[in-house]
Amino acid sequence: MGLVTAQDMLEKALKGKYAVGQFNINNLEWTKSILQTSQELGAPVILGVSEGAGKYMTGFKVVAAMVKAMIEEMNITVPVALHLDHGTYEGCYKCIKAGFSSIMFDGSHFPIEENVAKTTELVHVCKQLGLSLEAEVGAIGGEEDGVIGKGECADPDECKKIADLGVTMLAAGIGNIHGKYPANWPGLSFETLAAVKEKVGDMPLVLHGGTGIPTDQIKKAISLGVAKINVNTECQLSFQAATRRYVEEGKDLAGKGFDPRKLLAPGAQAIKDTVKEKMEIFGCIGKA
Numbered sequence: 001m002g003l004v005t006a007q008d009m010l011e012k013a014l015k016g017k018y019a020v021g022q023f024n025i026n027n028l029e030w031t032k033s034i035l036q037t038s039q040e041l042g043a044p045v046i047l048g049v050s051e052g053a054g055k056y057m058t059g060f061k062v063v064a065a066m067v068k069a070m071i072e073e074m075n076i077t078v079p080v081a082l083h084l085d086h087g088t089y090e091g092c093y094k095c096i097k098a099g100f101s102s103i104m105f106d107g108s109h110f111p112i113e114e115n116v117a118k119t120t121e122l123v124h125v126c127k128q129l130g131l132s133l134e135a136e137v138g139a140i141g142g143e144e145d146g147v148i149g150k151g152e153c154a155d156p157d158e159c160k161k162i163a164d165l166g167v168t169m170l171a172a173g174i175g176n177i178h179g180k181y182p183a184n185w186p187g188l189s190f191e192t193l194a195a196v197k198e199k200v201g202d203m204p205l206v207l208h209g210g211t212g213i214p215t216d217q218i219k220k221a222i223s224l225g226v227a228k229i230n231v232n233t234e235c236q237l238s239f240q241a242a243t244r245r246y247v248e249e250g251k252d253l254a255g256k257g258f259d260p261r262k263l264l265a266p267g268a269q270a271i272k273d274t275v276k277e278k279m280e281i282f283g284c285i286g287k288a
């Protein structure tokens with residue numbers, strides 16, 4: 001099976017009361033680990049690509065070609081969507097051209113009228129091309145220059161406005177943030193989530209900042225309509241820790257000298273373990 005959109009998998013997740021994981025990719029090892037784990041566990045998966053990661057991998061065309069070839073070479077049969085994460089307006093068009101199967105347009109920093117106008121245009125383009133589209137309302141905070149921004153709570157009426165345009169899925173800020181949560185984080189606003197759900201009905205909701213949210217809050221969010229959960233930082237942390245351990249043990253210098261495949265293997269295994277752990281919590285194992 002080649003790439004699929006996120007639509008079918010999210011509709012099933014919403015009905016089945018579980019969430020599909022979006023795991024962001026940064027290189028070949030990351031991608032391979034996530035695909036292997038999804039296949040082993042029989043779970044549908046969304047590979048997220050930020051604009052920065054796309055640039056790092058030399059461009060979206062390379063990413064799309066790599067992922068499509070990996071699906072074929074690795075005999076991956078579970079549904080896989082390749083999704084632009086927090087796309088700019090220009091980035092969306094680049095990924096559409098490069099062959100992504102799913103796009104996120106993050107217009108949350110625009111005034112609502114401009115977010116509506118640009119999202120409307122992209123809904124039209126994605127419908128014509130058969131791609132899924134994620135929109136965002138209520139900025140999701142996170143760390144920038146060492147300062148952790150507070151996660152905003154989306155206005156449920158604005159969420160309805162964007163949902164009604166015909167997007168496939170909606171990321172609504174409910175106090176969630178990217179990266180590590182500060183010690184005094186008050187937790188997800190379930191009041192906001194319930195109010196958004198009430199307004200948008202059967203629209204699958206997306207929870208960003210999946211790293212470090214306590215399991216009980218994740219499960220409650222799923223019970224209130226979250227069908228896709230994004231994880232990036234947790235894979236980065238586990239990759240980094242495993243690589244550091246390996247280097248500190250001096251193993252990369254053993255034997256016949258430096259071998260990048262050996263150096264990256266513990267990190268790749270750490271990502272597999274993290275993805276498995278998250279999929280268990282999301283309830284998507286065996287749902288392919």
Ligand code: 13P
Pocket residue numbers: 024048085086177178179180207208209210211230231232233234
């Ligand atoms: P974390 O980096 O906090 O896991 O969030 C990932 C995310 O939401 C990507 O859009």
